[in-house]
Amino acid sequence: MTASGYAGARLPGRPRSAAADAAIIEAALRLIEEGATIGELSIERIAREAGVGKATVYRRWSGKEALMIDVMRSLEEPNPRPAGASVRDDLVTLLELMRRRGLAKRNSALLRTVVTQMHANQELWRAYDAHVIAARREMLYEVLRRGMARGEIRGDLDLELLADLFTGPMLSRVILHEWKALPEGLAETIVDTVLEGVRPRP
Amino acid sequence: MTASGYAGARLPGRPRSAAADAAIIEAALRLIEEGATIGELSIERIAREAGVGKATVYRRWSGKEALMIDVMRSLEEPNPRPAGASVRDDLVTLLELMRRRGLAKRNSALLRTVVTQMHANQELWRAYDAHVIAARREMLYEVLRRGMARGEIRGDLDLELLADLFTGPMLSRVILHEWKALPEGLAETIVDTVLEGVRPRP
Numbered sequence: 001m002t003a004s005g006y007a008g009a010r011l012p013g014r015p016r017s018a019a020a021d022a023a024i025i026e027a028a029l030r031l032i033e034e035g036a037t038i039g040e041l042s043i044e045r046i047a048r049e050a051g052v053g054k055a056t057v058y059r060r061w062s063g064k065e066a067l068m069i070d071v072m073r074s075l076e077e078p079n080p081r082p083a084g085a086s087v088r089d090d091l092v093t094l095l096e097l098m099r100r101r102g103l104a105k106r107n108s109a110l111l112r113t114v115v116t117q118m119h120a121n122q123e124l125w126r127a128y129d130a131h132v133i134a135a136r137r138e139m140l141y142e143v144l145r146r147g148m149a150r151g152e153i154r155g156d157l158d159l160e161l162l163a164d165l166f167t168g169p170m171l172s173r174v175i176l177h178e179w180k181a182l183p184e185g186l187a188e189t190i191v192d193t194v195l196e197g198v199r200p201r202p
Numbered sequence: 203m204t205a206s207g208y209a210g211a212r213l214p215g216r217p218r219s220a221a222a223d224a225a226i227i228e229a230a231l232r233l234i235e236e237g238a239t240i241g242e243l244s245i246e247r248i249a250r251e252a253g254v255g256k257a258t259v260y261r262r263w264s265g266k267e268a269l270m271i272d273v274m275r276s277l278e279e280p281n282p283r284p285a286g287a288s289v290r291d292d293l294v295t296l297l298e299l300m301r302r303r304g305l306a307k308r309n310s311a312l313l314r315t316v317v318t319q320m321h322a323n324q325e326l327w328r329a330y331d332a333h334v335i336a337a338r339r340e341m342l343y344e345v346l347r348r349g350m351a352r353g354e355i356r357g358d359l360d361l362e363l364l365a366d367l368f369t370g371p372m373l374s375r376v377i378l379h380e381w382k383a384l385p386e387g388l389a390e391t392i393v394d395t396v397l398e399g400v401r402p403r404p
Contacts, residue, residue, distance in 0.1 A: 157391075157395070160382065161371070161388075161391065161392075164370075164371040164374055164375060164379075164382075165371050165392070165395060165396065167370075167374065168366075168369075168370030168371035168372070168373065168374040168375075169363070169366040169367050169370035169371070170370070171370065171374045171378060172366055172369065172370040172373045172374060173366060173370075175378060176373060176377060176378070177366075180362065180366075186363075189359075189363065190363075190367070193359070193367060193396075193399045193400060194367065194395075194396065194399050195399070196398070196399040196400075197395045197396050197397070197398040197399025197400070198395060198398075198399070
């Protein structure tokens with residue numbers, strides 16, 4: 001899966017249309033901030049707000065779904081590239097991003113609104129999952145596979161379960177138990193503790 | 203915290219009113235099954251459906267909130283009593299219950315409806331959390347504290363984090379990733395793996 005069709009707002013090297021893209025995303029965010037729901041928003045209204053023609057929007061995005069995914073992305077930190085030096089450090093990088101995303105959602109009413117509304121719209125969420133979350137999941141799986149190949153992680157555990165063991169404790173705080181703290185060092189503690197449990201035994 | 207005021211439907215030794223209690227809970231479930239939302243339901247309507255007077259309902263429950271908590275409970279397996287023989291087995295008991303509750307929710311449209319509607323009603327959910335979920339959480343904390351006291355679990359980890367390490371992987375499957383399987387043996391695998399990571403090191 002590639003997310004290229006959805007990454008428009010960040011593609012370098014197209015200065016003129018990049019400015020238009022940014023203006024379009026800004027316009028959508030402004031409308032949402034002013035109280036419009038994603039369901040109500042039309043490409044036409046966003047284009048008008050951005051001061052561009054509908055054709056300019058459609059040149060970059062196939063429709064509202066694709067545009068909204070980039071709107072959400074514009075509010076989030078970009079995915080990191082795990083450096084590959086150690087499985088432990090790569091896992092910390094991925095969990096730390098989850099932690100910071102969780103904090104961002106707690107601190108930004110706008111991000112909160114967009115996430116909640118996208119989540120409520122099944123089709124939109126499925127597209128976001130397929131294009132954004134799936135890429136993160138694949139990154140995690142790669143790190144875990146590398147850990148198994150290198151003998152840093154037991155080889156007898158199901159990959160999906162292994163992923164849940166690392167991400168579950170962070171996810172349950174970020175999404176399910178929003179009253180719980182997300183302190184610095186949380187990613188490190190979770191990774192080090194779980195890693196101790198899943199390393200190969202002599 | 204005691205849940206006594208909410209446990210009416212299960213209190214033994216009051217045969218005559220116990221039958222009325224069961225009829226009232228059945229009536230509420232029937233109305234929900236027929237499409238009524240919890241928000242719409244009134245004590246009056248439930249009493250009428252059950253063929254009892256409003257006073258009979260109020261004799262047992264302080265109001266709709268308390269009644270709805272027992273309605274939800276009537277659909278769930280009762281809490282287990284961890285036997286206390288080993289921390290490992292107690293943790294398996296608690297996680298296994300989460301797994302079975304997750305399966306029940308996937309298989310029962312009625313339970314699904316009730317959970318979703320209760321969740322959507324902040325006040326109701328808070329009450330359910332305070333009276334039902336909090337009791338389960340406390341049970342888990344007790345098992346973990348016992349594990350630390352007996353030297354089966356490291357003493358330097360925060361209790362809440364420790365709880366998340368065990369329950370997070372199960373919760374993320376049960377609640378967040380409903381497309382993932384909940385196979386038999388999942389509770390055991392999670393407990394054994396995490397326990398290996400949190401046991402004291404020589």
